[in-house]
Amino acid sequence: MKPTRVSRKRDDQMTDADRLRWAVYWLLLAICLGGAIGRIYAVTANHNRHPFLSANDRSRWATVRSLVDHQTFAIDEVIQDRYWDSIDKVYHLGPDGRYHYYSSKPPLMACVLAGEYWLIKNTVGIEISEHPYYVGRIILIVTNGLLLLGLLWPTILIVERYARSDFARIGIVATVAFGTFLTTYAVTINNHLVAATSVAIALYCGLRVWCDGRSEARYLLGAGFFAASAAVNDLPAFSFLAFLGLAMLIRRPIPTLLCGLPAAVIVLVLSVGSNYIAHQSWRPPYAHRADGPVLGAVEEKMHGAFDKNEVPAEVNDILAEHDVQLSDQAEVITRETGSRWVLLDRGIDRRYALQRTEDAIELRDWDNWYDYDTSYWKPGVKQGVDKGEASIPLYAFHVLIGHHGVLSLTPVWLLSILGLGMWLGDKGAFRQVAIFIVLLTAVCLLFYIFRPLKDRNYGGMTSGFRWAFWLIPMWLTAMIPVLDRWKNFVWGQRIFALLLLLSAASASYSALNPWVHPWIYNYFAYLGWLE
Incomplete structure (x- = not known):
């Protein structure tokens, strides 16, 4: 055809x-x-x-x-x-x-x-x-x-x-x-309509370049900008950005590098930058679903104290090595009896994870943003x-x-x-x-x-x-x-x-x-x- x-x-x-x-x-x-x-x-x-x-x-x-x-x-x-x-x-x-x-x-x-x-x-x-x-x-x-x-x-x-x-x-x-x-x-704010609209515009621009051999800046700018917009609004659409970008490079390499790539970078920078300003993290929220780095470990026998909501001295010693001093409001909350606990200190507004492994209980920095008291996602x-x-x-x-x-x-x-x-x-x-x-x-x-x-x-x-x-x-x-x-x-x-x-x-x-x-x-x- x-x-x-x-x-x-x-x-x-x-x-x-x-x-x-x-x-x-x-x-x-x-x-x-x-x-x-x-x-x-x-x-x-x-x-x-x-x-x-x-x-x-x-x-x-x-x-x-x-x-x-x-x-x-x-x-x-x-x-x-x-x-x-x-x-x-x-x-x-x-x-x-x-x-x-x-x-x-x-x-x-x-x-x-x-x-x-x-x-x-x-x-x-x-x-x-x-x-x-x-x-x-x-x-x-x-x-x-x-x-x-x-x-x-x-x-x-x-x-x-x-x-x-x-x-x-x-x-x-x-x-x-x-x-x-x-x-x-169309009756609700959502990312899917944004992504699909972006794909439609980028697809038209891409077809003009790939099928018709056009090299005008407007088509490369449109393909780059809106393909990136689709990607930041729907994660799998990064494949669309990658494949379309490769196609544009094959068909029109210089205009793509001069127009299409900068247009895509603008959108990606805005997305990553706004995420960092909002969350002080380069990773999006859904990438924060697990515990953070291990700060130290205590003996496995400490699980009894944790089940009684006690904070052993050994835990204080580990946190002191990281310049953290717990207040008298520190408490341990059981998530899974004998397996997982949360060390919560409302006095200094800090929390840490206590996770049982095969031979110890690790004290980890907190990085599971979806684990809070009223969370639906637990x-x-x-x-x-x-x-x-x-x-x-x-x-x-x-x-x-x-x-x-x-x-x-x-x-x-x-x-x-x-x-x-x-x-x-x-x-x-x-x-x-x-x-x-x-x-x-x-x-x-x-x-x-x-x-x-x-x-x-x-x-x-x-x-x-x-x-x-x-x-x-x-x-x-x-x-x-x-x-x-x-x-x-x-x-x-x-x-x-x-x-x-x-x-x-x-x-x-x-x-x-x-x-x-x-x-x-x-x-x-x-x-x-x-x-």
Whole structure:
């Protein structure tokens, strides 16, 4: 397949068919954006206190409010209101030497949203704590409205350039407007819509370079900047950044080094820098799930004293070697009897881990940010899907065609698989594009399928397998050869319409709150097939 080599025509060059097609595009854009705005206005949390729908987005909103109202990334003051609290938080030492709660989400997005809130607060004069619906909905409409536009527009540009039939062009734009979970997530602040929009823009820029041989700076800048933006918002999308960067280097090495690489570095520096400012660590919060360095060890027989909540002198001696003097408020808290304890000193606001090994009990620095008294993420506390699926084959089944299935919930992606097969059997640039998409899809799905038990949870309480949403712009592109082939076949058009209808039904099932289980999961639960 070769690109059509035709960009959008000037109005005086457009045929009646072109004008009609673009009228349909504008209509689809209007319906998609209008529907999203309407649902944002309709959304309310169950407790009717604010339009924030889950622990996931409340975690980000708490940081936004804290940054503007309290000038800190710590969210202690904000979450005193239980309606603002979230399980998606960590607990660690702050720059003042005291322990504080922080959002576990990467802080870069919160910084951008805080800029919007700061502008609203300092121009209109309303605060999010007093008027969460006004402020929250304004930010949601502006942010997610722009993201949806940024998702649909490059999709239109891709199909206008590389699809050869109006059926394929309009069909794919209709799919992104109604048949995916990206529009479902437009009613909440989330990283998935940001990542997918970034992939769509970077993909268009990358196709112009790889398939058309273009070398203008705008395409390299766009590919680098938005591929990096996708990566910092969805971890597996680092594979997209790496593969796209390699492709750009192969096709246009000098422009990539001069334009694409610096653009990507800007985003990466902003992400890492904001994380360090927020947490005083180069590693993101989810990388702090284990104990820190070993400070020393005591004899195994000390476990009896620890079970009695006593602090032996030997522990004081070890900490004294590290210039730490415990106060009289120091105590030992049992985490696992005879195996693990926490040494907590509220007087100096310090904590250490005591972990039993084969022949000793190690005293370790504290680095498990998810281990605090009220943490949902401690062993034995998590519930439902958050416990993790013990069977990897069963998990893979549900990820692909089961209750959270990519194909069972959005069967329109069956056409993407067929399209990739057609491109792989072709020659030229689009065969390489197909290999690119197949590799990235495999990397993402395998990465999550083979995660440890605690992470095999389908993304938690979510209406779809959200960790794969960033791949959607590529799956849309892969539909091009199928719909081009079916343009003159009534049976093909009917199959596409049916698959799109089923996909749109899944997406609309949770249109007012994407942080719920999919309809298939709920149906399985109704039948008693789930524990």
